[in-house]
Amino acid sequence: MSNSVGVVMVAAGRGTRMGTAESKQYLLLKGKPIIVHTLEVFQQHKLISEIVLVTGDQDMERCREWIDTYKLDKVTGVVCGGAERQHSVYNGLLQLNSTWVMVHDGVRPFVQPSEIEACYERARQVGASVLAVPVKDTIKQVDSDGKVLSTPDRRSLWAIQTPQTFRASELRLAYEAAERDGFLGTDDASLAERAGIAVSVVEGSYRNIKITTPEDLDFAEFIQRNRGEG
Numbered sequence: 208m209s210n211s212v213g214v215v216m217v218a219a220g221r222g223t224r225m226g227t228a229e230s231k232q233y234l235l236l237k238g239k240p241i242i243v244h245t246l247e248v249f250q251q252h253k254l255i256s257e258i259v260l261v262t263g264d265q266d267m268e269r270c271r272e273w274i275d276t277y278k279l280d281k282v283t284g285v286v287c288g289g290a291e292r293q294h295s296v297y298n299g300l301l302q303l304n305s306t307w308v309m310v311h312d313g314v315r316p317f318v319q320p321s322e323i324e325a326c327y328e329r330a331r332q333v334g335a336s337v338l339a340v341p342v343k344d345t346i347k348q349v350d351s352d353g354k355v356l357s358t359p360d361r362r363s364l365w366a367i368q369t370p371q372t373f374r375a376s377e378l379r380l381a382y383e384a385a386e387r388d389g390f391l392g393t394d395d396a397s398l399a400e401r402a403g404i405a406v407s408v409v410e411g412s413y414r415n416i417k418i419t420t421p422e423d424l425d426f427a428e429f430i431q432r433n434r435g436e437g
């Protein structure tokens with residue numbers, strides 16, 4: 208059985224928390240759109256044979272131009288996203304031909320090649336994996352009036368990142384079950400978990416940020432400057 212690895216890269220969000228006129232995935236970092244930085248990490252990785260990029264209807268044209276300009280020849284398809292991240296991932300999954308899929312946020316440009324490899328190796332061993340970091344703060348569960356309900360033991364809490372790696376056929380079924388049941392999750396693993404797929408975390412880095420709010424852009428510029436690439 209082939210062990211080809213493909214990527215569904217989702218970049219069809221509106222970036223409302225960023226609050227910029229331009230969607231955050233197209234803002235420039237060192238003169239290049241953030242989405243291009245993220246695509247390049249996977250383009251250059253020897254494990255990856257295929258990338259499906261999911262983007263907004265109105266952004267497909269410029270994405271195709273960047274794919275040409277930056278010679279991102281592992282991108283085999285550019286497809287239109289949906290209203291929620293979950294819908295965008297599913298549209299990408301339908302276009303993917305690989306045995307394994309890594310779902311990755313287009314706004315996480317700082318994932319390291321070694322993390323991609325570790326995530327894949329763990330998925331091969333246990334069935335599915337997600338990159339994650341232990342939470343650094345104390346987390347409290349709070350009700351809608353601000354009253355603290357509980358303080359879960361931090362040792363069992365992880366902040367979940369991407370990539371998230373699965374057998375593509377299994378993830379497709381998990382997505383279809385979620386759609387049937389009206390379940391909307393904030394990551395791919397939550398859909399896999401409810402379908403009975405065992406998922407393990409792989410410890411990643413606090414630098415693999417999801418560029419979400421304006422202060423993340425400052426940190427992104429800092430990380431970029433300090434990577435030895437100028």
Ligand SMILES: Nc1ccn([C@@H]2O[C@H](COP(=O)(O)OP(=O)(O)OP(=O)(O)O)[C@@H](O)[C@H]2O)c(=O)n1
Binds near residue numbers: 219290
């Ligand atoms: N309908 C959606 C929503 C999100 N995403 C993508 O999923 C990733 C993670 O989403 P998030 O950072 O939450 O992005 P946005 O939805 O754009 O942000 P916001 O919630 O602030 O609007 C991003 O690469 C985003 O483009 C997507 O492809 N389709």
Ligand SMILES: C[C@](O)(CO)[C@H](O)COP(=O)(O)O
Binds near residue numbers: 394
């Ligand atoms: C999968 C994910 O990166 C988990 O952190 C996800 O994209 C989260 O998106 P959210 O909109 O911040 O929940």
